[in-house]
Structure formats: structure tokens, C-alpha cells
Amino acid sequence: MTSPTVIRNAAYIIAWDADADGHTLLQNQDLAFDDTGILQVGGTWEGPVAEEIDGSKRLVSPGLVNIHSHPSSEAMNKGMLDELGSPGLRMSSLYEFMPLFRPDAQGTPFATRVAYSELALSGVTTVVDLSVPYENWLDLAEQSGLRVVIAPMYRSARWFTKTGHSVEYEWAEDDGRGVMDEALKVVDEAIAHPCDRLSGMVAPAQIDTCSAELIRNSFAEAQSRGVKMQIHAAQSMVEFNEITSRHGRTPIEWLDDLGVLTDGVIIGHGIFLNDHPWTAWPGAEDFDTLKSSGAAVAHCPTVFQRRGVTMNTFGRYLRNGIPMGIGTDTYPHNMLEEIRHALINSRIISQNPYDLRTTSAFDAATTGGASVLGMDDIGKLAPGMKADLFLADISHRAMRPLRDPLASLIYVAGERAVTDTFVDGKALVRDGVLTTFDLDEALDGLEAAQARAAEAFQTLDFRNRTHDEAAPINYLRGDS
Template structure:
């Protein structure tokens, strides 16, 4: 008996499709053709779909793209920092805001929930279909990840010590008596819960938080656990000069060298940021050959340009890492959780660092945000539009004013229109954005809740700050001194 074909959702006569060419192993642009999917899989890309149709989407004014893969994000906290950390850093701590300010301005549980929902909505609205959520686990987190509709990798962070500063120019570490083992055990339970979740869209990642807050034993044992489970491990490393100086002071080795010494600088490790190598102009640590060591290792790097560029910091350079064959993916890290903006900043910053407009092209960065991220995560069925792949994709309106005049649709999307042109996003064949509206959560309601959480955080800022400043003293409101409150 012949099996009856499943009716498909068909994007009919799409103006442009960023399709996967299996022969060349690259994305390619096709015009005026169909894309069909049913269930969680793509059935056909290109040509005319002649099978049964469940829903037909008029694609004549649409650019169809593979869903973006965000390999490093902090949804549970970062959205609340908008307006607070935009222009804030510690001059005595090489312009980082990690040590002096971020511990002072954190959401409570209600704020965490609102921040997460806002971030998940922003991600979907910018074409993201897969995220790695690096979060300190909280009650209800796994179910909230599932409710987002996104394909999510839960990466519950844990560590041996917390950092703090009492001076604004030095950082101290408060080490836990159990070396973070209790937190690690709890994180593994969360990973198990995510992997077993009935949605089928969740998985897990081992995430010792930062190289300088984790003992050698915790890092080694974490990587061994990741290898035993067949999953990835991600750790923040080479992300600040404070960390670089701390690791070289402790061990006489750069962060990259120390990871290598520990036996974890290899395939299966994702380095969050990986900016401050020994040859970075700020580092001044000759002879270590961090870049060559990284190239030879097989370890991947999660590149998140936006949060660093706000503090005058940039990788040197994204194009160099890519050309050397380092596995690279892109992440949003901070607010806004806007992947198209991260792609644009990755391109522009790489050119700024090299002084060469030909250093990197839009295709290079788009590859990193799609097939690159998929490869880093070990998910071969996402990041590309081809039959049999997951039905993870987004549509952009080529008639949007920011897309016109239209000559190169992907360049117009990345360099100009960004998320404003995104109309629809699908994950596993299910819509998470339709007609420009994120469906999982009421974004306006969650923004109201997030603003209320921000007010609560402001109220406790002074008592947490070692300098006893108000939040407005630490981060003055623009033109507040000229504000007329009458």
C-alpha cells in the first residue's frame, strides 16, 4: 500500500531562499521557488511543491533563511541591564563591568522570569531558533525553556568561588568549602531534566562558569563528565584582562595555556569569548603562542561582539580566527538578544581590528551563525535548509523599507534592516513568530514586569555597593542634570 504524503506547510514562490547545496557544502541563494515542511522536518527546498498542502504562505515578498544558532546567551539576567550598563565599566579593572557593577544590579526571581521571557521573545524575533542558555539554574527554568518554543541547550552554570571587589581596582575570590561540587551535582540534575523533557527540543551542556572561578579539579572533572555524557562543555575564558592577569599570576600560564595544561583544550570544549590571547595588544605576554595552540586544539570559540564593543574591547580578529580554521559560532550574550545585530557587529569589528574591508564578508559571519553554530554544538540537522533537516527557519519581508532598494537581500538584512524585517520564525515546524509577533509570551506584559524588577534592583543598589553610591551616581541618566521635573 502506498503511504499517503503528509500535508505540508509550503512557502510558495519565495522571492529568495538561502538553500543548502550538499554538493558544494555551502549555502546558496535561489529565487522564485518553494520550500515545504511537515512535522519537524523539511521536505523540499527549491522547485515547485506538488504534494498535499496544509498551509500555504505567500513567499513572493519573502527571504527565507535557516534559523540562527546562538551558542552563548544569558537570558535570565542581561535584559534588565539595559540602561544601566550601556556606558559603565571599571577603569581600574580594564574597563570590565563584570566585577564591580554586575553583582550590584541583578534581578530577583520575578525579574529573572521576566528577563528570560523578554530575551526568548527577542531571540525569536531576530530569527534565532536554537539557543545555549548559560544561566544559574532556578525553579521552573527547564519548563520555561520549553515554553519558549525555541530549541534550547540548558547550560546551568556553577563554580568554585564567587568574585568581588572592595576597591574597584582589584578582584578577590571567595572559595566554597565544597569546591562547587554541590552546585555541579545540581547542575547535572538540571541537564538530565532538560534532556528528558517531553518537548524533545531541549538538551544540556556542562558549564563551569569561568576559568578564574573554578578550581583545576572542578574544570577537569566537568570536562570528564561532558565527555562521558557525549555533550559539550562551555567555560568563559580569555574574556577580560582581569582574568588574564589572575590566571598568569596564579599559574605563570595564559588562560589558553592553562586550559591546555588541564587537558581540556580540545574538541568538545567551547570557550566563551576567547579574546585575550597572549598576542592581544592589551596582554603583553610574548612567547606563549596562544593562537597557534588554539588552532591546533579543535576547541571552539563563542564570539559575542556587542557586549565587548560597548567597553572598547574587540577580538583581534574574527576573520583571523575563521581563516585559521578555529570552529566559531556567534552568541548574543547580553542585551539586546538580537542575533542579526551580533552578526553585523562581528563583521564591522573584524574590519576595524584589521583595517581591511575585505577581511570578512557577510557570508562568513552568516555561516558562523548557522552551520558554524550547528557544528560547534554537534547538531548536524540544524543551521541549513535542505530535505531531512529540522524545520527551523525564519522569513524576512523584502518589501520592508529598510530592505529597499533591494539588490543583495542578505546584505540588506544584516547591515541595515536586522530584526525589523523578520516576519515569521519556525522551530520544529511550529511558529514561534507570526506576522512580527512573538507567540510564546506577551512581550508587553513581560516588559512591564521587567521594568518593575529594574526599579527593585535600583532600590538596593546603594546597600550592595562598597562605595555606597546610588544607581544614578554610578550610571548617570543621560541629560538628567538638565531634566525639568516640574
């Protein structure tokens, strides 16, 4: 145990009110913590002090809990997938473009470092890392300083398109059991890792790439380990149509038929229910099925809004008691931006500014995510909780004029105002500077990986396009 760090006279603290069972805003009070956890929230700390932080111009917030993220790949897609979708595949980029533009083995660690850095810089303290296993993954997770749930993905089949309007699946001879066994070894390594900030999650990748047997076996393996299972489902119209074509059931119905739509399971995205405006599948009751199941949903608005897609609606899911959390499925790995997009998108599709309130979205990114992950010692600022928190500068120009600090942070300032991020009482970001990775060096490595991927793009594309033809650089003319 180290001597306490005290944030003295914090202008605002988003503290936990146990009596009200919710966050509350305190003003001009202290918060003390050390590596064992939070010692005091509110009032004046009168005990010993190892370090004192002037909180007079700071908002102190619980660390954000990110329940769905792909750090090993998504950071490299910046500038490539911003405006790409396949018109013949209902505007998804999953099938035609994403398999063609991935980091190589050399680039994957750089992508991970960049993503972990972006997460810390935007106030994230806990992240579910859904990645295909790679060498030194757990070492990078430990070095990040974050609380990382290791979720190695595997599947029975890979998807691809030869036409841009139809998707095919190539099934492994062993139904993916070999890669599943390797992934489970990684889960077990994470659970047994001496760094107590790492844990594991079972992650069959996508509902349409996994057989019924692989999904059932995955659920059994998660149950036997006492960990959660997460699977991408109801994430695209291609997938919705594929599952209804194979089984005559919606993705939600099929998971329910398999006996895995239950507490302990997280649905990655869960957008395309039968009552979504795009699906036109009236014979099911997906929303009620999901509502009564106990299964949770990971909502990642940014990646879908790029394709003109959104959930119907985040506010509706929350009001009906579906366990909800938020994730950064894509670049930038910026949770404050995801919270903002969740709010705006929910209001657009509902045509109602009251459909989702700021506090509800923030709850989903803190206590909601913690509850989904089964972690009862994160997501809130109260004595005895983990010392996972971030500070934002309320004097930042983007925060002013300052009337409502949380609203200013989410709707305007975002990560620009974040100055410090702590996990287990240790600083990952201090005065706006990362203490974990050299972000510039990681970006150099990622840019080199992106250049290699761009060079290889044409050799992989069924249309034989260059990457510049597939995703033209804005305003760059051929004779430039």
C-alpha cells in the same frame, strides 16, 4: 505528522548546496516543511498543502544558532550597563557593577521571557542558555518554542571588588562541588525532558572562578554524558592577569595543561590571547595552541564593543580553521545585530574590509554554530533537516533598494524585517507577532524587577553610590 506548510514562490531562499558544501541563493522557488522537517527546497511543490504562505516578498533563511546567551539576567541590564566600565579593571563591568545589578527570583522568569522573545523575533531558532539554575527554567524553555541547550552555570568561587581596581575571590569550602552536582541534575533533566527541543551542556562558569579539579571534573562529566562543555575564558584582562599570576600560564595554556582544551569544549569569548594588543605576553603561542586543539570559540561582539574591546580578529580565527559560532551575551538578544557587529569590529581591528565577509559571518551564525554544538540537522535549509527557519520581508523600507537581500538584512534592516520564525515547523513568530509569550506583560514584570534592583544597588555598592550616581540618566539634571 501534519500536512505541509508551503512557502510558495519565495523571492529568495538561502538554500543548502550539498555539492558545494555551502549556502546558495535561490530565487522564485518553493520551500515545503512540516513538523517532521524540511520536505523540499527549490522547484515547485506539487504535494498536499495545509497552509500556503505567499513568498513573493520574502527572504527565507535557515534559523540562526546562538551558542552563548544569558537569558535569565541580561535583558534587565538595558539602560544600566550601556556605558559602565571600571577604569581600574581595564574597563570591564564584570566585577564592580554586574554583581550589584541582577534580577531577583521574581524577576528572573520575566528576564527569560523577554530574552527568549527577542531571540525568536530576530530569527534565532536554537540557543545555548547559560544561566544559574532557577525554578521552572525548563518549563519556560519548553514554552519558548525555541530549541534550547540548557547550560546551568556553577563555580568554585565568587568574585568581588572592594576598591574598583583589584578583584578578590571567595572560595567555597566544598570547591563548588555541591552546586556542580545540582547543576548536573538540571543537565540530566534537560536531556531526559520529553520535549525533544531541549538538551544539556556542562557549564563551569569562568576559568578564574573554577579550580583545576572542578574544571577537570566538569569535562569528565560532559564526556560521560556525550554533551559539550562551555567555560568563559580569555574574556577580560582581569582574568588574563589573574591566571598568569596564579599559574604563570595564559588562560589558553592553562586549559591546555588541564587537558580540556579539545574538541567538545567551547571557549566563551576567547578574546585575550597572548598576541592580543592589550595583553603584552610574548612567551606563549595561544593562537597556534587554540588552532590545533579542536576547541571552539563563542564570539559575542556587542557586549565587548561597549567597553572598547574586540577580538583580534574574527576573520583570522575563521581563516585558520578554529570552530566559531556567534552568541548574544548581552541585551538586546538580537543575533542579526551580533552578526553585523562581528563584521564591523573584525574590519576595524584588522583595518581591512576584506578581513571578514558577510557570508563567513552568516555561516558562523548558522552552520558554524550547528557544528560547534554537534547538531547536524539544523543551520541549513535542505530536505531532511529540522524545519527551523525564518522569513524576512524584502519589501520592508529598510530592505530597499534591494540588490543583495542578505546584506540589506544584516547591515540595515536587522530584526525589523523578520516576519516569521518556525522551529520544528511550528510558528514562534507569525506576521511579526509572537505566538509564545506575552512580551508586553514580560516587559512589565522586568521593569518592576529593574526598579527593585535599582533600589537595592546602593546597599550593595562598596562606594555607597545610588544607581543614578553609578549610571546617570542622560540629560537628567538634579533639579528636574
